[in-house]
Amino acid sequence: MAGNSAYGWDAFDSEAYLNRNYARLHNEDHKILKIVRDFLCAQSFDVGARGVDVRSGSNLYPALAMLPFCSEISLLEFSEANRKWLSGRLAKGYLGNWDIFWRVLAENEVYRAVQGPGEQLRTRATVREWDILRSTPDERWDLGTMFFVADSITTDRAEFTTALRQFIALLKPGAPFVMTFMENFSTGNFNGYKVGTRTFPALDIVESDVEDCLSDLINGREFHHIDPAADDPIRDGYVGMILVHGHTK
Template sequence: MDRNADAPWSKFDPEAYVSDNYRTPLPVDLLIVALMRDHFSRCFEGVPPDPLLRGVDVGAGANMYPALAMLPWCEKILLLEYAAPNVEYLRRQIASGGLDHAWDAFWGVLGEDPAYREVVPRDRLDEVVLVQRQNLFDLDGEQRWDLGTMFFVADSMSECPEEFGRGVRCFMNALDKDAPFAAAFMKGSDGYRVAGQKFPAYRVTEAEVEESLVHYSCELEIHDLHHVVREGHDGMLLALGRRNSRVSVP
């Protein structure tokens, strides 16, 4: 069984990953972005978009849409990522003028909500976003972020069920009480290839996703998106909710 530490993360090719997954936006990703946008806007309803919060995207990889979705609400966003090539990719994206036009379609969906309309992402990314190379298992459980995302990470980093649970736990324990969150999972994935390199996944079910989150969440909704993007998985799940007030659980 491939554990997280066994996978070839230093060989992750971010440009190939973006070409395979995001350069031609799939309707399912646009739907995910719309659901996440509406969730964050609902959570902050009545609160004028005022960049005071701290956001985190755990295992950001080569995906800018979670960071874009948090932009109106945050004075700081941490993109936490382990694979060195992805860290370099993210740093290029947030540099002035560096944001790839591949992300414009996702911003288009976000911009349908008035909270996003005042924001010019290319002006704000380099002042708000920090990219840090870190192992998510080293998150210390201090519950210090006010808003968080984790997309296709806990399920797509190891074949080991214990590491799936630990990944979710580390993410949820990084969030402060009431923090809105969005997390996405590939259902029943037997792993994935990026530029010919194989990466591990845990074949998670919807029931296991729910069970892993429910202890930490309130207002939890799990959307089964009934969409398969390639062979070797059974669908995609999007979990939306808020961190409840229970203290960090090891």
Template sequence: MRRNRDADWNAWPVDDYLTENYRGLHPYDIGVIRHHAAVYRRFAPGSLFRTLELGAGPNLYPLMLAGAAARHVDALEPSAANVRYLRGQLTHGIDDSWQPFYELCRSLDPALPESCAEALRRVRIVRGTADDLRPDTYDLASMHFVAESVTEDVDEFTAVCAAFVRAVRPGGTLLAAFMERMPSYRIGTGPVWPACPVDEAALRAVFAPRTTSLRIARLAKDLTLPEYGDTGVLLLTAERPSPAVPPVQASSSR
């Protein structure tokens, strides 16, 4: 069983990953963006002082989505390769392939700035892992295809999710996407990366005791993407409970 420390994340194959997943809009992207934009629209522009993208990777659209509601966005990322890519995009301008993603984000949330560059101006790249998170720091935290994609150890998956929950202040919002039942996977012709197959029951077991207002929606498998062994995407929203409010029974949205 491989854990997070057993993989060389600094050698993450950025170009192959982007080519396989983000050089064009796929159904998964559209579904995630639609779901998340509806959450961000609940917040007035600038009403979230600081938000988190945990394990940002080279995926820019979660950072774009935060560009209206959040005044500051921390993109926490451990991989040197991903950090180089993110810093290059923020410094020199985004690749043309990201523009359709931003157009979709802005069509769903008109409060976003006119330009993607303005939306991303709020982003600060932070080198680090979930172990570096301080509790009670963020108004909202999001995470995309991270906790289930870095370890084969269920306990370590749970620990990453628990740190994710603790990172938001009581009453803060949690927003996440998980690959459903994805086994350890390969990008391009590179090495196999560790993963922990999770389903809705696994997410409820981890998040229901730690959150309130838990909702889990599902996207059907995206056949336009390479075969990673997944069966769909699970979309999670929840809140960290205030001290006086115990977690409640989760509900499901499909």
């Protein structure tokens, strides 16, 4: 068992991760985008709502999914390499490879109403250093996302639980949230995944692991299982993805 601190997160290869996972739209992400889009469009948000995405890495589509609803979006990231990547990409103010992800969201008129989503994201998003396992919030957000984080930063189940509960603690009571996970992810004899030349940890989990950690903190939760594409899996050694959305208590 290896905890989060055992890995070289500041040397995370953000471009390699982007190219492996988000250079094109995978079938699984297409399904996730549609579920998230429909869930968020069914919510009510106050003017000036603030969103947060935890350990964004080189994945911008959770932030894009929040764009129509939030005047500010905080991207909380632990890795120095990922913070530099996020700041550099946002500064360019265009979508690039994210256009195809945005088009899925823009099948709904709420997203189509956003003029210049790349520029809007540049002006609304702020990258902040944050350790989801140890940092203590002095503020709370109105909407939150955490995609493929709690199960992909450690092999320690106690840290997995801490990450989930710390994420919920970032949100105001009644706030909508979305989280995703790899289900039963393992490669060979080592639970983990490679980014460039480095290996990072992963924890085998199932839906009940998430439910057990959060049942006392959330309401109206709904789980979705996304099967891997048989001919084009994003990674080897997993049986699917788990998406859960709901509201904090």
